[in-house]
Amino acid sequence: MSRDAVLVLGEALIDLVPEPDDRAALRAQPGGAPANVAVGLARLGTPVAFAGTLGGDAFARSIEHRLTGAGVDLSLCGRSDLPTTLAVADVRPGGTAYHFHTAHTATFELQDRAGDATRFGAVYAGGLAAVVEPAASAVAATARAAARDGLLVVDPNVREDRSLDARRSLAVLRDLCTAAHVVKASDEDVARLWPDRAPADACRELAAGGRLVVMTRGALGSTAYTSRHPPVEAPAVPVEVVNTIGAGDAFMAGVLAWLASASWRLDLSPAETGAMLAHASRVAATVCAQAGTEPAAAAPL
Template sequence: MNRGGVLVPGEALIDLVPEPDDPETLRAQPGGAPANVAVGLARLGTPVAFAGTLGGDAFAGSIERRLSGAGVDLSLCGRSVLPTTLAVADPGRDGTAYHFHTDRTATFELPDRTVDVPRFGAVYAGGLAAVVEPAASVVAATARAAARHSLLVVDPNVREDRTLEAGRSTGLLRELCTAAHVVKASDEDLARLWPGREPHASCRELARGGRLVVMTRGARGSTAYTAAGAAVAVPAEPVEVVNTIGAGDAFMAGMLAWLAAESWRLDLPPDRAEAMLGHASHIAASVCAQAGTEPVAPLPL
């Protein structure tokens, strides 16, 4: 793996998604934010290694085929006889909620790959693994190593479910954001992490620490904030929406692929920040336009 590559620790699980024409029927679909990001990066031509743990059931086989078929390096994955975590999707007007079945599963028994961090140009941290033990401790250690030896990229995807400890989870995600070099967060994530503060103000505060910060707002587009104080906004790419599951992960993959092609430069002038957001928006739109959670084909930078 060269220094242009990305290390992605975290979960690969199964989403159980209601069929659009038959909500009582659930379709099993490989997911998990880190796995989605890894697949997106591979399909966009960026070298990526996934450091999750694959279970011993048929679902794990489906997940492995998805990852390896996209070109993701699985040599750093752990293996277990335990089953795979399930996430039951509950789509609604305000987005998709999830109910997680994590007990006695392989998914969050992450291998410790901190020694491998210096081999990579960037390390992604986010998803459920950032807040669910025992994975959270491994993600935190990997993030600390990335902050010293690589580029730490954080997507604090805040999930609300009875199986998660809300106060502890938001605290862990805030710590990751303050350690990061790059933060990509939705306006909803920011409002949950720093309640009572306007999301734009949270982005500016994070950016003042020398970070590149990107806030996504769904159909309302995205905004990038740099340490120099500049804010660049780009509208979302128009698309007839078929699916929104995985759109944020696709945006993250598009953004990371663009930064990798730019040799991980973070002090972006406004025109380059605009180009980055436009590329990431295009990747997210390609997911929203079809059923599934990944770009339909590699797109040139």
């Protein structure tokens, strides 16, 4: 892979989501925040390798078809005979919650990719794989290598579930954000990670360490924080919302694609930062306007 490519580390799983016309019926669709980001990057034309693990069941074959169909490189993806993790979506007026079935699944049998980190322009990490063992140890090792010798991008994607140790999970994700060069998080993520301060204040403090920090606020748009300039805001793109699952991952893919086109420079001017946010918002809007989690391939930079 070239230095304009992204290494995406994490989970590819199956989301069980309610059918639009029958909320009691569940439809299986490939998901997992890292897998969504990888597919989004490929569809946006940014070279990407996915370093997760695929199982030995029909769900895994569906996931593989989605990834390869988008153009994602799976040469660093592990294989296992174990089944695929399931995430049962609980769609509520305030957002979507998930209940995870992770025990004895292939999804979190990740390999340490620290030795591969410097082959890529950026390494993306976050989500469930960062907090569920044995994946968490592999993510931590790879993230340390990327933070030391490359560019580490983190989307904490905080998940709450009875199968997770909330205190430990939040501590791990805070450490990952602190190690990162770029952090993208929703306002809800930031509030959960730093409940003792306002989300904007937490982002300013994180950015003060030289990081590019982007906070998304759903229909209220997004804000970017750096240590050199005042915060830059961008509105959400108006769209008739059909679906919100995967919108944050599409936004993340948009940010990464824009940074790749800028040769991974982080010393952005306010105008460049605004352009990055606007591009990511357009990408996210293409997901919100349709069923499924696939961003439009033609979202312009």
